[in-house]
Amino acid sequence: MNLILLGAPGAGKGTQAEIICETYKIPAISTGNIIREALKSGTEMGLKAKSYMDAGQLVPDEVVIGIIKDRLAQDDCKNGFILDGFPRTIPQAEALDKMGIVIDKVIDIEVPDEKIVQRMSGRRVCEACGASYHILYKKPEVEGVCGKCGGTLVQRKDDHPDTVNARLKVYHEQTEPLKAYYSAQGKLSVVEGQEEVADTTKLTLAALKA
Ligand code: ADP
Ligand code: ZN
Helix, strand or coil: CCEEEEEEECCCCHHHHHHHHHHHHEEEEEEEHHHHHHHCCCCHHHHHHHHHHCCCCCHHHHHHHHHHHHHHHCCCHHCCEEECCCCCCCHHHHHHHCCCCCCCCCEECCCCHHHHHHHCCCEEEEECCEEEEEECCCCCCCCCCCCCCCEEEEEEHHCCCCHHHHHHHHHHHHHHHHHHHHCCCCCCCEEECCCHHHHHHHHHHHHHHH
């Protein structure tokens, strides 16, 4: 099953992607995580992406399209995959089509902007492995410590409130048109993001079975 998760930054795509990954045994691919990894390793691509990311802007299409092309060519994607954070623009979606990749379903997780701003301020990520937490909604067992690898939890630079507003603007202008793009192909399912992660998960899994 080839899946796309759509939604505003902080709508909970990453969390849902992880659960689908465990349930369906297909890899969850996050372009944001791949770019942050590249940044940490100090690659040229990572350095190029940094200024865009820090400002809450999108990294240029050709950069992320290149990343996805390489990633989807890997062996573990043979039986399907979940894209979390890609495509984010119409040209990125068209690039997937041109690669001959057939998408089965697109799950759009809807959360109102006010909620997003509230949520983002509580989001924390593991410095070491990139796992994502929330101080209210997805607490780590030990405060400030990653339950997966023991790494330190930090706030992402681009999760600071001023940058969040810039990211929401980018989302509405550049990413939201993808809803119409995939709806026209009959592939879009809308899931209303719930207060409790488990409730959103139920809706997501139901949408996948529908
Ligand atoms: P979120 O958790 O808010 O959905 P991500 O971790 O997916 O954010 O992405 C963080 C940043 O990485 C984005 O603001 C953008 O700068 C860059 N990025 C990630 N995916 C893409 C993409 N498909 N196209 C362009 N930029 C991207
Ligand atoms: Zn970790």
